[in-house]
Amino acid sequence: MYDYPDIKISGCQKCGQCCAKPNVLILLDRKAQQTIDKSLQDDWKGFPVMKSDKNGCAALDDKSCSIYDIRPFYCRVYPLDIREIDGRLTIISQTCEQLSCRIKDSEKDILKKITDFRKKDPEYFSNLKQLRYILSTDGTSF
Numbered sequence: 740m741y742d743y744p745d746i747k748i749s750g751c752q753k754c755g756q757c758c759a760k761p762n763v764l765i766l767l768d769r770k771a772q773q774t775i776d777k778s779l780q781d782d783w784k785g786f787p788v789m790k791s792d793k794n795g796c797a798a799l800d801d802k803s804c805s806i807y808d809i810r811p812f813y814c815r816v817y818p819l820d821i822r823e824i825d826g827r828l829t830i831i832s833q834t835c836e837q838l839s840c841r842i843k844d845s846e847k848d849i850l851k852k853i854t855d856f857r858k859k860d861p862e863y864f865s866n867l868k869q870l871r872y873i874l875s876t877d878g879t880s881f
């Protein structure tokens with residue numbers, strides 16, 4: 740199984756706000772589907788996601804992630820919002836709810852790491868694109 744890219748992010752206040760959004764949608768990559776306990780996983784319109792409810796992600800324990808070491812790719816790159824535009828990966832945003840996180844890697848390094856990861860799990864990026872499209876049609880942010 741592949742390794743996750745090492746994206747360096749600093750300034751997280753560990754407030755847990757990003758994980759506590761009601762019914763937060765966290766898309767699961769292939770590795771996460773294999774390593775995270777099935778009781779924490781769900782299916783949303785055919786997409787593999789973390790289970791969540793009005794209190795946020797099912798893996799959130801108080802303000803901490805109870806599966807931090809095996810957290811999905813989506814959480815590892817947060818607050819980066821990386822999208823595929825005309826086939827090219829592009830960083831759209833780099834701020835979290837608290838506006839406190841800072842990305843330590845250069846944009847060029849991040850895009851290289853994410854591009855390498857996309858080769859390892861192309862289905863994740865395909866799902867991400869489809870999921871965003873579905874959500875954009877009803878105005879939901881993701």
Ligand code: SF4
Pocket residue numbers: 750751752753754755756757758817818835836837838839840
């Ligand atoms: S990324 Fe931001 S919102 Fe999430 S826990 Fe850290 S400071 Fe809070």
Ligand code: SF4
Pocket residue numbers: 757758765789796797798799800803804805806807810811814
């Ligand atoms: S898996 Fe962990 S880091 Fe990701 S949303 Fe859930 S609690 Fe937060």
